[in-house]
Amino acid sequence: MTGSKLKIAGLNKWYGMRTGRMQALSHIDLELADNEFVSLVGASGCGKSTLLSIVAGLQSFDDGVLLTDGAPIIGPGLDRGVVFQSYTLLPWLTAQQNVEFALQAAGLSAGECRDIARHHIELVNLTKFADAFPSQLSGGMKQRVAIARALSYRPKMLLMDEPFGALDALTRHQMQELLTQIWEEHRLTVLFVTHDVEEAVYLSDRIVVMSINPGRINATYHVGLARPRSQSMISTPEFIGLQKQVLASIRDGSSIRPEE
Numbered sequence: 714m715t716g717s718k719l720k721i722a723g724l725n726k727w728y729g730m731r732t733g734r735m736q737a738l739s740h741i742d743l744e745l746a747d748n749e750f751v752s753l754v755g756a757s758g759c760g761k762s763t764l765l766s767i768v769a770g771l772q773s774f775d776d777g778v779l780l781t782d783g784a785p786i787i788g789p790g791l792d793r794g795v796v797f798q799s800y801t802l803l804p805w806l807t808a809q810q811n812v813e814f815a816l817q818a819a820g821l822s823a824g825e826c827r828d829i830a831r832h833h834i835e836l837v838n839l840t841k842f843a844d845a846f847p848s849q850l851s852g853g854m855k856q857r858v859a860i861a862r863a864l865s866y867r868p869k870m871l872l873m874d875e876p877f878g879a880l881d882a883l884t885r886h887q888m889q890e891l892l893t894q895i896w897e898e899h900r901l902t903v904l905f906v907t908h909d910v911e912e913a914v915y916l917s918d919r920i921v922v923m924s925i926n927p928g929r930i931n932a933t934y935h936v937g938l939a940r941p942r943s944q945s946m947i948s949t950p951e952f953i954g955l956q957k958q959v960l961a962s963i964r965d966g967s968s969i970r971p972e973e
């Protein structure tokens with residue numbers, strides 16, 4: 714693939730522990746095209762979060778290649794927005810101020826920060842709650858602020874680690890719709906970690922299944938469903954068939970393998 718937004722090749726990651734070293738990721742090869750939406754799924758402990766945080770520049774890796782737009786990733790950057798399952802908002806700042814705070818770090822003037830933050834709070838339909846503190850917001854609202862914050866500095870890539878994992882089913886569906894709409898309008902490249910296979914099929918262009926011990930890529934599935942997606946697709950044979958294949962692949966990769 715030429716001109717990929719993200720290129721990972723031969724990447725290995727070990728964690729040092731009191732009992733010795735543990736290989737969390739083994740020979741990961743993965744490329745994301747511009748504007749592609751890719752989900753990472755796999756059994757608990759297969760290294761999804763580790764891989765995402767390495768791409769975010771929040772963790773080191775031992776060897777391999779990690780490039781965005783052809784340049785090495787050497788730390789966190791404003792080209793990559795990150796959203797975690799826990800909302801990570803500053804409790805003493807309002808929704809609007811949480812977004813402004815992130816923009817101040819990007820070196821913008823106070824007026825620019827205010828205007829851009831207001832625009833992104835509006836984008837996630839939270840204008841009425843702009844002056845509310847995190848403690849006054851529901852889980853879905855807090856996650857919308859976190860998404861507004863991640864998008865506010867116009868990243869080219871969005872890295873999301875189980876962003877809707879803590880939400881109830883209805884709010885989760887609403888957030889999936891909102892994310893799809895933002896992704897379609899802003900043409901972002903998204904790397905999305907989830908435990909929910911239905912969510913992965915619904916949102917993604919491609920699903921990457923990881924296996925455990927050590928974490929590797931076990932299988933990749935292209936999602937051929939038309940866009941824009943709608944909730945009515947979830948009950949189609951095509952959707953259900955793919956969901957079953959991905960689940961079987963996760964099951965297949967979740968048993969502990971002997972070290973090679």
Ligand SMILES: Nc1ncnc2c1ncn2[C@@H]1O[C@H](COP(=O)(O)OP(=O)(O)OP(=O)(O)O)[C@@H](O)[C@H]1O
Nearest residue numbers: 728729730737755756757758759760761762763764
């Ligand atoms: N800081 C750390 N130090 C040592 N080991 C770690 C550390 N972080 C993760 N691990 C180990 O690395 C492996 C991969 O963890 P990781 O959190 O990336 O998996 P995951 O697929 O995201 O899991 P989950 O789906 O449960 O969130 C696990 O065995 C975990 O125990």
